[in-house]
Amino acid sequence: MDQALPASGTYVCHGITWASGDPRLLLAPVPGGPFVYAGVMGVRLGYQVSGTGRWCTGRYRFADRVRVEAVACPDRAAAEAGGQCAACAGQDEFRFAHQFHSGGHVSDALAAYMAQPHWLYLATFANNTTKVGTAADPRKRSRLDEQGALVATYLVQSPDGRAVRFLEDALTRRLALTQTVRSAAKLTALAELRDLAPAHTTHQQYLDHASEALSDINIPAVPERWSPPSEGDLLRTPEPGASCTRTTHAKASTG
Incomplete structure (x- = not known):
């Protein structure tokens, strides 16, 4: 690649x-x-939008x-x-992956994919929104890397995709957590980031509540903190008074 x-x-x-x-x-x-x-x-990336x-x-x-x-x-x-x-x-x-645990059509390929271990995680973004999500074991790292979160934690590994989605739904109901966050909202919040502390505080609060909720259904949480990729360090560094401009279609990316 x-x-x-x-x-x-x-x-x-x-x-x-x-x-x-x-x-x-x-x-x-x-x-x-x-x-x-x-x-x-x-x-340096330069592009022109067509249409x-x-x-x-x-x-x-x-x-x-x-x-x-x-x-x-x-x-x-x-x-x-x-x-x-x-x-x-x-x-x-x-x-059909997200409705796999609810019944309906399941292809042989999807059933095989869902049979592998999956991870349940919490991710908190720059606007302090926290979501609960899942990742197949081979995607454990890349799934969170691509999310654009400020802080995230793997809660527990489940034996398969069906079990982990039941846990995801349970935390959604118990803690009123969302399972999706729009990309535009993530980017806007990162562009306006001034202080990392609120997101970390929010994340820890949800982590405590999620661990308690899992314990109530006899699933002990084994928290494992996600390490953000270094490529995003610049975005995760708050600069008071700074902002991302949207007046140009050229952007310099730095490692």
Whole structure:
């Protein structure tokens, strides 16, 4: 995946991926071709937005029993509900994962993926919002790296994806935790970050409550603090009076 940023061309931007262990821009060439996994650290990125529409971000498929991988939309079609076109949404092999524990359709590939150990975690963001989430064991690290959190903790490892989702729902009900945080909200909060202390305080409070809630259902928490990737240190360093500008489409990324 060691690819340089393209010097020219038109691409559908799928955002940043941590699949290779470091942040890379995931780009789908237009009109077609394989994904470009372009490194972004230590380089200057310049781009121009083409049009005002939203484009399909493709789908996910199972690469083997323990991994999923992104697949670009073959038509580079306009996005509909959920950021996908109807064709990609209908073929997305991972779309039933979040309802896996509630019954319904389960493919053999999804069942095999869910049979592996999963992690339950808490993540707190720069706006002090805390979410509860899950990650398959091979994605334990990259799942949190890509979240954009200020602080996060793995609560417990579950034997499979079904069990961990029941725990996720239990904490959602007990602590009124969300399971999703919009990317725009995460980025805005990071841009306006002035003080790390409130997020750390909030996280510890939820961690204490979550540990108690798990204990009540005979699941002892084994907290393990997530270590943020160094690539995000600059964003996690509050600078009073500083702000991110949105008047330019050029950005210097530093490691």
